[in-house]
Amino acid sequence: MMSDVKVVTIDGPSGSGKGTLARRLANRLGFHLLDSGALYRLTALAAQKAGIALDAPEVAALAESLNVRFDADGAAYLDDVCVDDVLRTEQTGAMASQIAARPDVRTALLARQKAFAVAPGLIADGRDMGTVVFPDAPAKLFLDASAEIRANRRYKQLIERGLSANLSALVDEIRIRDDRDRNRAVAPLRPATDALVIDSSDIAIEAVEAQMLEYLRARGIC
Numbered sequence: 085m086m087s088d089v090k091v092v093t094i095d096g097p098s099g100s101g102k103g104t105l106a107r108r109l110a111n112r113l114g115f116h117l118l119d120s121g122a123l124y125r126l127t128a129l130a131a132q133k134a135g136i137a138l139d140a141p142e143v144a145a146l147a148e149s150l151n152v153r154f155d156a157d158g159a160a161y162l163d164d165v166c167v168d169d170v171l172r173t174e175q176t177g178a179m180a181s182q183i184a185a186r187p188d189v190r191t192a193l194l195a196r197q198k199a200f201a202v203a204p205g206l207i208a209d210g211r212d213m214g215t216v217v218f219p220d221a222p223a224k225l226f227l228d229a230s231a232e233i234r235a236n237r238r239y240k241q242l243i244e245r246g247l248s249a250n251l252s253a254l255v256d257e258i259r260i261r262d263d264r265d266r267n268r269a270v271a272p273l274r275p276a277t278d279a280l281v282i283d284s285s286d287i288a289i290e291a292v293e294a295q296m297l298e299y300l301r302a303r304g305i306c
């Protein structure tokens with residue numbers, strides 16, 4: 085039952101470190117992991133593959149019937165084909181942000197996200213984990229960092245993967261995506277009123293994790 089499951093939510097804008105910290109905490113605590121952004125990205129890719137416009141009402145039906153799975157490393161499969169490389173690009177992130185503004189798409193993905201809450205616990209990474217999907221979660225975190233620092237992190241990540249990147253274009257893209265995610269009518273990106281907000285602009289990953297663990301210990305999660 086949901087109440088037996090310790091749900092920890094981590095929300096925040098692109099490049100704030102949600103995915104990195106969610107993985108680290110899930111490994112450390114032996115909890116399951118929900119990468120909710122991947123579901124929005126997969127829906128956008130499925131729409132593209134089916135030739136459906138991102139603003140068409142058919143996208144919600146597609147989201148509902150999505151044939152997806154994640155392997156043990158978190159790599160995503162759409163219709164049994166690994167799509168992880170294309171899934172993680174900035175272009176797919178931008179498409180995901182567009183379809184994510186549709187209320188019917190968000191509703192279509194809700195039950196699928198809630199189903200990830202399985203004992204002993206879940207680390208849920210996204211934009212509305214603490215506000216909409218798991219409003220009763222006993223622990224809520226919100227990660228932030230300046231747009232410049234987040235774009236810089238993304239730049240380094242892309243270069244490390246051997247991909248080309250343009251820093252000033254990344255700053256612009258991050259600002260556009262932030263703006264869309266923060267100002268949409270349904271489930272906008274914002275901290276839950278009971279979330280611990282951590283600005284990681286000047287804090288190393290290990291120190292962010294230490295702050296999160298201290299918060300989780302204080303709430304009896306670990």
Ligand SMILES: Nc1ncnc2c1ncn2[C@@H]1O[C@H](COP(=O)(O)OP(=O)(O)O)[C@@H](O)[C@H]1O
Nearest residue numbers: 098099100101102103104237241284287288289
């Ligand atoms: N506190 C931090 N300091 C420096 N780099 C960080 C920090 N947090 C995350 N990163 C790096 O920033 C990049 C983006 O992090 P990621 O976890 O993918 O962010 P998000 O899931 O919020 O988009 C990764 O390369 C990650 O290693």
Ligand SMILES: Nc1ccn([C@H]2C[C@H](O)[C@@H](COP(=O)(O)OP(=O)(O)O)O2)c(=O)n1
Nearest residue numbers: 098099120121122124180181184210211212
């Ligand atoms: N819970 C969520 C997760 C993602 N989204 C949307 C908005 C985001 O810009 C896109 C992509 O999210 P994702 O977390 O994969 O992106 P980042 O890794 O933070 O760059 O999906 C959302 O609306 N709600």
